[in-house]
Amino acid sequence: MEELELMEGLQEELKEHTKQVMQLLKEKNFREIKAIINDMYTQDTAQLLEELPEKDMPPVFRLLSKENAADTFVEMSTDSQELLISVFTDAELKAVFDEMFLDDAVDVIEEMPANVVKRIINQADSKTRQQINQILNYPKDSAGTIMTVEYVSLRSHWTVRECFDRIRQVGSDKETIYSCYVTDTKRKLLGVVSVRDLLMHDYETEIATFMETDFLVAETTDDKESVAQLISKYDLFSLPVVDKENRMVGIITVDDILDVVEEETTEDIAKMAAVLPSDTPYLEQSTWQIWKNRIPWLLVLLISSTFTGIVINAYEATLSALLFACVPMIMGTGGNAGSQASSTITRSLAVGEVQPRDFLHVLWKELRASVLLGLVLAVACFGKLMLIDGLLLGYPYTWDIALIVSVALLLTIVLAKLVGCLMPILAKVCKLDPAVVASPFITTIVDVLSLIIYCQIATSLLPAI
């Protein structure tokens, strides 16, 4: 992440606007505020509103035009949305939700407490209510929960001209019009036609003659991450979603996928750092939530450290203080070497660059790399002990102790790399999550193994030299 000039410029502008609005609020110049906030991108308006004192936010929000109000509302944090809903009249609530796309409305509803949900759903007409309930019933993280149910459907016997007429007639309500879906009277999906295809054909051509009949679809119950991989791999702009009976129910567009990818990555990074993932942005998480997400792994790792304790106690009589002083270095370097390998492989698995069947290839690569790394680090370690610790700091490290430590380091690194690269693949094969084993598990295993290696080498080599 380098300096983000482009975004920073826009953020500066937003800050300027926020100051202006605050000043205008003091002057009670609502007409001017209305002009400013209705002329901004709704993402920025949402950010501006959230900068305002709580009591000023609802009155300023009410200055938004009907359409801007809905678009801005969608962009706000759950807390702000709840605050607004609590001061909305029923008519205002209905106005905002009627303007929203259905999938956005469902996203809002999913985060609200039960009494608020009830109030929102009561305002909706019966058809919308039914659709909302249906979407709420799709399994967590499924395609059904991120699709939009608004799309353009065409009939196969229509001509290009008729299709354009249809798009003109209904298109302004649809989130994307560029992919249109040809269905029969039972909503069965027959083909896909892009506006590009329409533009490339004569107005009088029947779309049945050129519609794409070999298309990819997702089912409502498919995992949204696999939908994201599909859209990303095949460079799609949108993907139709069908139910078990192959009836068209919605579409997923590439911009929805950007959000999914961001969310999934945040999840993977959390898991690699031994945190239970959360959908809530950090600043909106309560202390209690943060505690809950972090305590399980810390407890597991605390208990598993019993093993390192056992090893140290077992070799206690044999190891001199000088050798003990190197334990953190051995364990630390081993841990780092292991997590380098495991993070790399976990990420490669996640983006599909490595498949489980590549495991021999991976193993061979890591073995060679780890020997090279280990040799260089062993030499560096020997030098550090003799020069920095020995000559400079005056600790009585002799060449045989330095050699033992260096050899142990070399073996630790090779072992850490092999464990680090194999564990995520093993997890994937066992249908477990590679990200979870990537870091916390591997550190513990490598800690214990490296300690055993170290103590074993020290006790077996020391008398021999």
Next chain:
Amino acid sequence: MEELELMEGLQEELKEHTKQVMQLLKEKNFREIKAIINDMYTQDTAQLLEELPEKDMPPVFRLLSKENAADTFVEMSTDSQELLISVFTDAELKAVFDEMFLDDAVDVIEEMPANVVKRIINQADSKTRQQINQILNYPKDSAGTIMTVEYVSLRSHWTVRECFDRIRQVGSDKETIYSCYVTDTKRKLLGVVSVRDLLMHDYETEIATFMETDFLVAETTDDKESVAQLISKYDLFSLPVVDKENRMVGIITVDDILDVVEEETTEDIAKMAAVLPSDTPYLEQSTWQIWKNRIPWLLVLLISSTFTGIVINAYEATLSALLFACVPMIMGTGGNAGSQASSTITRSLAVGEVQPRDFLHVLWKELRASVLLGLVLAVACFGKLMLIDGLLLGYPYTWDIALIVSVALLLTIVLAKLVGCLMPILAKVCKLDPAVVASPFITTIVDVLSLIIYCQIATSLLPAI
């Protein structure tokens, strides 16, 4: 990552096709192979080709239609591309590159050795050569390097009908036609018109009357990551790219951004794992490259472990073996607690959920969470030492030693959390990369601090009890 049924189904199909092609190769049934590979998604064709024995790949590639050949070539790995180019005749080389979009061609060229680049550029006509050279000259990771120079430009006095005529005439060559750019005769960007806008207006309307004149642009030198953030934040399908004189030079589409996001995330994950990031997919990296990316941080961390050695040597006389045996646990738990905080904050900074000005808010949250976490872990640690290590394993842990260890653990966790949450923010403020400090740096700092706390508490409390 759950089970990916959707993608797995497609992968199975691909495996089936690969087997089929291998069988047909034995039977020399090239007609059938041609039918199969020209009917697949080019991403899959690329994968299929790479599964074939090296000697079979070029002849099968030659069975692809002109257009499929170019699209498939773009999807292949750099190694395979180089192999193909080495067997291509000059005419074949020209045919493949002429069919490619310019930005794809540049992506391929960037990865090739100098002699291959020369051969490719020599095949191109002079205008293309000039464009390729210009793109190759944009700074690394800039908007200029990911944009496509092929887009639809319109004139402001044209009517909707004239615009559609224009799109029909040139559109089949353009990567995306859905956003069109209204420029004057000097290529200065005046407005943006989407095909959706065109469809929503009468055929005889002049586009000047409804084109969007308040639009976002990127400059060729803007960082691609900030372009990605912009497109993601404002839900754009494409973004025009202009030069310093505000002349239109290209566009960036949302599907390009998916790749950027994937790449940037991979980079961040690598940095957090103390690996220098690489553009090359793991399996294509040589052992030497892997070594080069991993050795620097391992060396730095090895040398910095001198400090933990100093601390242990300094307190060596005071600490009993029992207390020593707890060192890995204290350091390990501290390290985990610190990286939980640092990874969470680094990711929140990366996606813009946390800004540096939120640092007091973050600090307060982490302080409360860390005290709660620390208390629970201290109690767990006390219990573990007395019950598991004491009663079960028979080590002579007394309640005062267990208490000292637990108190040290509590303090370590609080400290680790505070260091962990502040360092990434500090890095961001200093315009450094939060991902780099997120893990390797923090582990070292936390290791040393936790050791000092532990030894200091042990030496100062032990006589007192």
